[in-house]
Amino acid sequence: MAEILTAKKLAIKVSICLAVLVAVMALCAMVGTQKISLKKVFAGPGQEPGQNIDYEILVGVRLPRVILAALVGAALACSGVVLQAILRNPLADPYILGISSGAGLGVITAVISGITWKFWGGSPIAVFAFVGALATVWLVWCIGHLTGKSQVTSLLLAGVVINAFFSAVIMFLISIAKSEQLRSTVLWLMGNIIEKDPAVLGVSTVCILAGIIALFSISHRLNILTFGQEEAKGLGVDTAKTTAIAFGLAAFTTAIAVSLSGLIGFVGLIVPHGVRLVFGPDHRQLLPVSAIIGGAFLVVADTLARIIVAPAQLPVGVITAIAGGPFFLVLLAKYSRKVSWLK
Amino acid sequence: MSGIIEVKDLNFGYTPQSTILKALSFEVIQGRFVGIAGPNGAGKTTLLNLLCGLLRSKAGSIKIDSVPIESYSARKLAKKVAVVRQEFVPVFDFCVAEVVSMARTPYLSTFGFESDTDKKIIDEALEMTDTARFASRPLANLSGGERQRVFIARALAQNTDILLLDEPTTFLDLKHQVGIYDLLKRMQLEKGKTIVVVTHDINLSTQYCDEILLLGADSSYQYGSAKDVFSPHKIEKVFGVRGFAGKIGTEKFFLPLGKFAKDAHIITTNINSTTKK
Known part of the structure; x- marks a missing residue:
């Protein structure tokens, strides 16, 4: 009688969304300045490098990039969902609690200090971003718990203050940086999906997927947390523990995403809202579907970033902001009558 | 026997200097309908929050079914005591059925989905509170009285022996005030629930409550039958x-x-x- 989400209904919806994601990834991998013949790709790699260019471009360059975009999109959308739930704030996004400025500070410190060592054969910028992001979130969490009764408000305030303070430090460092250092920092700040080493991609995939599955396991408790701490306790939720787990996992997945691809805005804000408008607010559904749609959204955005000004490339953050805004407005206009906080 | 609340020598204040509740002792027998009344600031909601484990007392004891309240985990307590707070609109647009189904959370496993038994209980709660007809509507689109019934339905679906309510009729018109009290009385009589309701309504609580706990602003209290406690003099x-x-x-x-x-x-x-x- 009552319309409640069942495991079966969820499985069907998630399967359909996954099919869409795979289709989008396949299509986007085929698109680009270099036309690719599937026939050649299926012939397999040549005896020597350079013999089958089509195969090498698709498998060696485009597929890893498409997978990376899907991963980053999924991570950002998921932590957007979680932070909106635990902060009970529709305006929350993955960066609201200082992750962006912390990672940014890590990156600019790495660039300016001119470090030369390598990490997994690449630049250690990602490591600095990851450490900066997690350290900042930890700082915000501690400050948020120092102050007072309403955890949510003090967390938000601590996040806003730390973000503002670190942004000021970043601006200071940018103003004293040399011009060649500036370019790499600014590019990072705009968000960029760049092909990664397969090992890095593998480890990140495992971490992000594990984070999403762990978040899914507490998703029914997130539903109740959106009603506030008192209500959640009354329904048997250990609110302190659940909030800490949700917050930690969201910070962890976001930190990985940020260290992989820099600051990509809008995905973590609009994808959860879009999915909520269409599918409803139940987090058991909202979380996995947002992860999948977030992945697909960023794959498409990154493909556009690759081809719009080809052979040059745009930072994907520019595309997500330009395309995401209007797309979200269309959704709002269509569904706003269903949603109370818009009235 | 279940649904018994024993409060003994309870003291509580929000700061070390202040005392709101002092040496408070009373016992709620299984299946009774008890009203908590008193002026603003006397500690009615504070007491309710103590009874549902949200606050911890400084001294004295609260026992639910002979077990100290501190010994219950949040989850176990949620199977004993359900709370209905003053109605509010949630941040996100959950529909009525979704809100009521949240009551089953303490009974769900990890990756929890409601079983057929859970669904049956949810449907029964919707039926009894007359909220089934708008089960698929968002909570925000309902009137205050309808929303209050939804939260009562949720408490009912939580399947507890004890039901605590904080001023359930505050913003409602006369018809809905009486409607809520009728519903609570049915839950007491048909389901055998122990009901404790914080109230400002002397007349309705005299009609419906078996006992009244009247808290004074000076930490004094009276506990007894409604007709005794609500004398004009008191x-x-x-x-x-x-x-x-x-x-x-x-x-x-x-x-x-x-x-x-x-x-x-x-x-x-x-x-x-x-x-x-």
């Missing part, structure tokens, strides 16, 4: 208000009168005259 003393007290049939009532009421001069001289008849 009402005047605790609330600082005078009025007409009377009886129609077997129902007692109290009508507060302000200084500027037309009949104010009558009650200032003899408050008890009407009740003695």
Whole structure:
């Protein structure tokens, strides 16, 4: 009688969304300045490098990039969902609690200090971003718990203050940086999906997927947390523990995403809202579907970033902001009558 | 036996210096309907929060079914005690059925989905509270009275022996006030639930409650049958208000009168005259 989400209904919806994601990834991998013949790709790699260019471009360059975009999109959308739930704030996004400025500070410190060592054969910028992001979130969490009764408000305030303070430090460092250092920092700040080493991609995939599955396991408790701490306790939720787990996992997945691809805005804000408008607010559904749609959204955005000004490339953050805004407005206009906080 | 609340020598204050509840002792018997009344700031909601484990007392004990409340995990307590707070609109747009289904959370496993038994309980709760007809509507689109019924449905679906309610009729019109009390009485009589309701409504609680706990602003308290506790004299003393007290049939009532009421001069001289008849 009552319309409640069942495991079966969820499985069907998630399967359909996954099919869409795979289709989008396949299509986007085929698109680009270099036309690719599937026939050649299926012939397999040549005896020597350079013999089958089509195969090498698709498998060696485009597929890893498409997978990376899907991963980053999924991570950002998921932590957007979680932070909106635990902060009970529709305006929350993955960066609201200082992750962006912390990672940014890590990156600019790495660039300016001119470090030369390598990490997994690449630049250690990602490591600095990851450490900066997690350290900042930890700082915000501690400050948020120092102050007072309403955890949510003090967390938000601590996040806003730390973000503002670190942004000021970043601006200071940018103003004293040399011009060649500036370019790499600014590019990072705009968000960029760049092909990664397969090992890095593998480890990140495992971490992000594990984070999403762990978040899914507490998703029914997130539903109740959106009603506030008192209500959640009354329904048997250990609110302190659940909030800490949700917050930690969201910070962890976001930190990985940020260290992989820099600051990509809008995905973590609009994808959860879009999915909520269409599918409803139940987090058991909202979380996995947002992860999948977030992945697909960023794959498409990154493909556009690759081809719009080809052979040059745009930072994907520019595309997500330009395309995401209007797309979200269309959704709002269509569904706003269903949603109370818009009235 | 289940659904018993024992409070003994309870003390509570929000700061070390302040005391709101002092040496409070009372016992709620299984399946009774108890009202908690008193002026603003007397500690009614504080006591409710202590009874549902949201606050911890400094001294004294609260036992639910003979077990100290501190010994319950949040989850176990949620299977014993359900709370209905003053109605509010949630941030996100959950529909009525979704809100009521949240009551089953303490019974779900990890990756929890409601079983057929859970769904049956949810449907029953929706039926009993007459909320089934708008089960798929968002909570935000309902009136205050309808929303309050949804939260009562949720508490019912939580399948607890004890139900605590914080001023469930505050923003409702007369019809809905009576409707809520009728619903609570049915839950007491048909389901055998112990019901504790914080209330400002002396007349409705006199009609419906078996016992009243009247908290004074000075940490004093009275506990007993509604008809004893709500004597005009005690009402005047605790609330600082005078009025007409009377009886129609077997129902007692109290009508507060302000200084500027037309009949104010009558009650200032003899408050008890009407009740003695």
